[in-house]
Amino acid sequence: MKHVFITGVAGFIGSSLARTMLEQGYKVSGLDNFDTFYDPAIKRRAVGRLSENKGFKLYEGDIRHRETLDKIFSAAKPDLVIHLAARAGVRPSIEQPELYYDVNVTGTLVLLEAMRAAGIKDMLFASSSSVYGNNRKVPFSETDPVDNPISPYAATKKAGELLCYTYHHLYNFNIYCLRFFTVYGPGQRPEMAIQQFGRKISEGAPITLFGDGTTRRDYTFISDITAGIIACANNLKGYEIFNLGNSDTISLIDLVRGIEETLGRKAVIEWKPMQAGDVEITYADISKARRLLNYSPGYPVHKGLLRMFSEQGMC
Template sequence: MILVTGCAGFIGMHCAQALLARGERVVGIDNLNAYYDVALKQARLQRLLPHPGFAFEHLDVADRAGMTELFARVRPTRVLHLAAQAGVRYSIDAPDDYTDANLLGFANILQGCRTQQVAHLVFASSSSVYGGNAKLPYSERDAVDHPISYYAATKKAGEVMAHSYAHLYGIPTTGLRFFTVYGPWGRPDMALFKFTRAMLAGETIDVYGQGRLVRDFTYIDDIVQGVLRVLDKPATPDADYDPQAPNPGTGTAPYRIFNIGGGAPTLLMDYIGALESALGITARKRMLPIQPGDMHSTAADTSALAAWVGFAPATPVGEGVTRFVDWYRGFYAGP
């Protein structure tokens, strides 16, 4: 039995679908909060509910009593923890939501994994943890001690919390640093979704950082394949770990951290260009300065992931954006 938290979320739904398709039994939980359109979350959930191998629990990971009861009743063998309060900019306005979901919620997950001695915990981290780092591409060997948003700080804290449980209780634990995930069923607060909606409505799009921001966009199908491969290979201690020159991505505990990034960092204006081509619309653009908490550039070194599970994302941005547009037009066309 695999427990998937955040199963009505963008990545959670896709991963749960893939697990069910290969014959796994999945218990999914989600609090269906109103951070963005709940109807979209419900629509994602409807893609999972008909499957005989799937069971849904409406539950918040920050609910300690509820999570304790769930772990005792379900007794998962593996946990894929994707539930979180997402969004860099929103963390400036509502930090308490991040404390509850990303810190208290994750503490409940870790304690549940401890009590059930799960075979593997895989959890979502973020490229945001690299914060003020300027050396590109980002490597798991880099220190990540300078977050520039509270969201990033909670994700870094989660990695440290997870290491402590792996060390103390021997729980195989892997954290995945996702790099700007996009694709069908994506989040409405992400740039691709916002741009598509505005352009189809004939509205001007806001282009932050004067369009000079760079992101390592990662297509959802690549993310799912990477997640499942990692889930199938529990973390182990690093036999080559040197405490005199510590590698933050491994350790003497059964703990690993991996980047999952698209492998082709793309200028924001080129990303918009791919969307213009897919839609057949030239966007009206409002050029704006970078927003507080935003990183200027991201680029993932995925060599550690490739060495561990033999996989690196490779879907071209143009192809991924076109697939998103096809989904968007179909989903919002309505009956």
């Protein structure tokens, strides 16, 4: 049985992944610092459910603290590290670039060094579709140039990919960098668009849309993401970059209409100008993941919205 160590284990993707891997028979341990980017009580509840499984162990701490990582790796001896911990969000990164660099870049470097010292050479790194910036070629392919990030968050994710390649080259690490495309589902972070829109529409509160409603996103349901991550864990060898997305897009205004239809409520919309750092479209070419991982997303947006809001008791 493979022992997996997940950083950011109490977050939306981390806790969902840990739950699925535990159900599949993996031994899972994880690290989280329960920062206040959003209500830590949400993360505590997610981890509390995981702790009901005897195959799970939680460590509290920060990926930037080398002594913490050394102690954990000495005690836990994981076979694989899945590095999800990061300071998230494009817009907040513009306001706090130094913090984002420290957590996302320095934290990744400290983690890689701790792995090297402990003799752990297998890692999956959570990157982001944001590295593509305003790439005019769609859908986005892993071979596209990604040298023009338009937010500090995107730049930190690109930097993380570069560090991962360096450790693969120098120390023969096996690392896959996974570019996630707008992940949503039950338990999504409260400030993310679908979760926020659904909550406000249910309450009759206004929602804010930036731009003219024509920006498009490739929204990916959480179970498709976890399936892709686990496929990577089972096929890890060498260094690769994979897009994990739904490979379909929907405009912002059509997303809102879909949420309205799912909830049976009309949205009150307040329009504001496009914000700095926002991209016009995200759209994943997943042909590589299909070919090498047998990755096949099963949730178009309408199906994902229904499952998400049903599981959250909203419809």
